Amino acid sequence: MDDSKRIVIKGQGIVLHGNDIDTDRIIPARYLRTVTFEGLGDHAFEDDRAQLGQQGRVHPFDDAKFRNATVLLVNKNFGCGSSREHAPQALGRWQKGIRAIVGESFAEIFFGNCVSLGVPCVTADAASIEALQKAVTADATVTVTVDLKDKTVSVGALRVPVRIPEGVRQQFLDGRWDTTGELLANRDAIVALAKKLPYLGGF
């Protein structure tokens, strides 16, 4: 299970400014009309990209300099709104695939969905995030290193401490973020508890 460990994630960065970026924007609802997650990557931020395009501006996800990025740098409350896992799935299937996200804060369901997909979301204070975003904007080819062991993110000489709930960090370090097997191991305890809950036996 070694390839499921997430200890140090290195890659080029992509900067996406803004608070409260919701999952409707990450992947518009019309792309939820599907029975697989295949092909979602092309539609990540599609409406935001089109709108900026019309104004003659370039969305980071259209910006050639970020094409090889695997680490996404965002601000506050990223991924709020709908619980759709299609959102992190789309990010994971965009170009080379987003493998880690660094931001000021994340919406809870989005954060959990990312864990299930093996994508760590780490947080830092606003000033650190701004510094990281500046560094990557200045040179998109620089390597961003997300180190879950040290709990740091670095870009060149800049190195900032980051937070991630300890339990989740352990799951990533041990490669246990895919939870089904772990949950299933407690099958007997599940069945025993179900017998104890009054409403599951029809009272």
Place this chain on the structure above:
Amino acid sequence: MGKTLYEKVFDSHTVARLPSGQYQLLMGLHLIHEVTSPQAFSMLEERKLKVMFPERTFATVDHIIPTSSQLRPYQDALAEDMLRALEASVKKHGIRYFAPENGEQGIVHVVGPENGLTQPGMTICCGDSHTATHGAFGAIAFGIGTSQVRDVLATQTLSMDKLKVRRIEVSGRLGPGVTAKDVILYIINRLGVNGGVGFAYEYAGDTIARMSMDERMTVCNMSIEGGARCGYINPDAVTYEYLKGRTYAPKAEAWERALAYWESVKSDADARYDDVVKYRAEDIEPMVTWGITPGQSVAVGGTIPAADAFPADQRESAEEAYKYMALQPGQPIKGQKIDVAFIGSCTNGRRSDFEAVVEVLKAGRYKVAPHVQALVVPGSMQVKRELQARGWDKIFTAAGFQFREAGCSMCLAMNPDKLKGNQLSASSSNRNFKGRQGSPTGRTLLMSPIMVAAAAIAGEVADARQVFGIHS
């Protein structure tokens, strides 16, 4: 020191503490629909796993279903594929399916309660962020992603962190024309769209206690818009009265035992809360959102706030909202010309939501303004039948509303009901995100059902109390 309902239910449903430090929590009820379950069933198949408790899993179809005609096959081939995938999965795994062909279909958060599936003291999950709706019954209910749907199908459990609990007390009398929707929009306005991150919300106080179950569901429904993954209200006589006689509610002696269990899960009088906030019902006015997050709202008589009225970290979002909504700070929200009016969704698509509108429509000869397309979409087929049985569909159509089939419809426009271009919509739904109602440039103003009706008739945002002459 006493415990909150959240802690009691969390503790009694904990299977184990996982090596990660998270808790493995047993789910008493798992609701599924066509959008977030097909991939989960595929993952299950890949791993050759079975559904562990098919009898605790219930399905329906809501997001993609057309509301003009439910005839199969659907014109949208992608929607047809999704429904077929769901039908195949429920058949294969022996899952009870509330099907359109049996007249049982509806929005998952309307169908669960109306069938008596949703009960106090349960843990409830669904691959849908508005699952907190079920918290109105004193259940711990929350939305999950597709990989977690897979986990619950396979194990009936989830790994979770324990949340903090914030008690939100609302006391006093709501003014005439002020509804449960205004209460929750007000709370979100005050606490912010991420004020609830890390918290479960316990709604309490005499204002909440006086609410019907439909109203309580409206409040709990939008917990997620305030950042809280779940929100609940302690069960009481109103809850039990609602449940009595419903299809899946306990009967006879089982009912008595159920009552004892339900009473036991309530928050203790001396429970400790991580935070307590208090609001006065008298301070709450009919609310309207003006921006692109559910927290960007004003009282109907108010003006759009200037960016510097917000904390620094919210100014950028306000600037973005002015631009997207084509609204200026200082402009009154009243008088904004609307194109579409939508009454429905899991927030406000239940019988009493429509009843409130029928009451005011009945009082006069009101007509939807000629330039407005107005939709009435019942939350479930049962709600639709209840409205028809009372002749309310005719009151709506006589006033110029379209009376549609049940479903999510224009709440997120995955079906054919969509805004066009940058149309402005007065909507009783729960999200005003960019593009939410089906057009990438469409604009949404969230408000209560009677406020939507008032806007439909005036052709612009209006105060329902003035349009309909609502006085105390």
